[in-house]
Amino acid sequence: MPLVGGGGSPNVAGGGNPAGTGSNFNYIGDHVYLNTGRVDFNGSETTVVEATTGNEYIVGKLTCATEADGSDDVRIRLYYNNQQVMGDLSTSPPGTGNLAFNPLRVIIPPYTKVKITYDNEGSSSTLTSLTMIVGRIYA
Numbered sequence: 225m226p227l228v229g230g231g232g233s234p235n236v237a238g239g240g241n242p243a244g245t246g247s248n249f250n251y252i253g254d255h256v257y258l259n260t261g262r263v264d265f266n267g268s269e270t271t272v273v274e275a276t277t278g279n280e281y282i283v284g285k286l287t288c289a290t291e292a293d294g295s296d297d298v299r300i301r302l303y304y305n306n307q308q309v310m311g312d313l314s315t316s317p318p319g320t321g322n323l324a325f326n327p328l329r330v331i332i333p334p335y336t337k338v339k340i341t342y343d344n345e346g347s348s349s350t351l352t353s354l355t356m357i358v359g360r361i362y363a
Contacts (some may be wrong), residue, residue, distance in 0.1 A: 247273045249282075258294065260358040267306055267348030269301070273340040281334050284359015285327040285337055290314075290342065290351050297346035303339040304332070313345070331356070 249258050261271040288300050292314075302310040310328065332338060337357045 225319070230312070231234055248275050249277065249357075254361050256284065256359050256361050258355075260353070260355040263342075263353045264350050265342040265344060265353055267352045269320050269343045270340055270353075271341050272353050273338060273357075276337045277334055279334050280361040280363055282330070282332040282357075282359045282361055284330055284332070284339075284357055285354045286330050287327040288312075288340070289326070289341075289354045291354075292351050295346060296344050296349065296351060298351065299343045299345050301341045301343075302328075302330075303341070304336050305320045306337065306339070315346075323337075330359070332359075 236334055245264065247258070249256050258273065260265060260272050263270075265272065290298050292298055297313060297315045299313045300311065302309050310330075338357075339354055342351075344351050
C-alpha cells in the first residue's frame with residue numbers, strides 16, 4: 225500500500241484533509257474512520273456528522289464527547305436514513321469525554337445516511353463536541 229504523500233501517491237486516507245477531520249468517512253483498506261474535530265453546538269439540535277456509507281456495511285465504535293462544565297444537559301442523537309436509532313441525555317456531564325454511552329458499538333448498513341446531532345438542552349450556551357467513528361468494513 226502506498227504511503228500518504230510519498231512518491232506521488234494519493235492520500236490513501238481519502239479526502240483532501242490529511243489530518244482526517246471532517247464529517248465524511250475515510251477508508252484505509254478494510255478499515256474506516258471519521259473524526260469531526262471540534263464542532264460547536266448550543267441550545268438547538270446541531271448536526272455534527274452527515275455522511276453516507278457505500279456498498280459495504282460497517283462494524284465499529286462511536287465515541288462522543290463534549291467540553292461541558294457540569295451545568296448543562298447534553299443530548300446526542302444517532303440517525304440512520306433520518307430515523308433516530310440511538311440517543312443519550314447526559315445531565316450535568318462532568319467534563320470532556322464522560323458521556324454515558326461511550327463507546328457505542330454500531331453496525332451501519334450499506335447505503336445508509338448517518339447523522340449525529342448534539343443539543344445543549346440545559347441552556348443556550350455554546351459547547352464543543354468531539355465525535356469519532358472507527359471500524360471495519362465488510363462487503
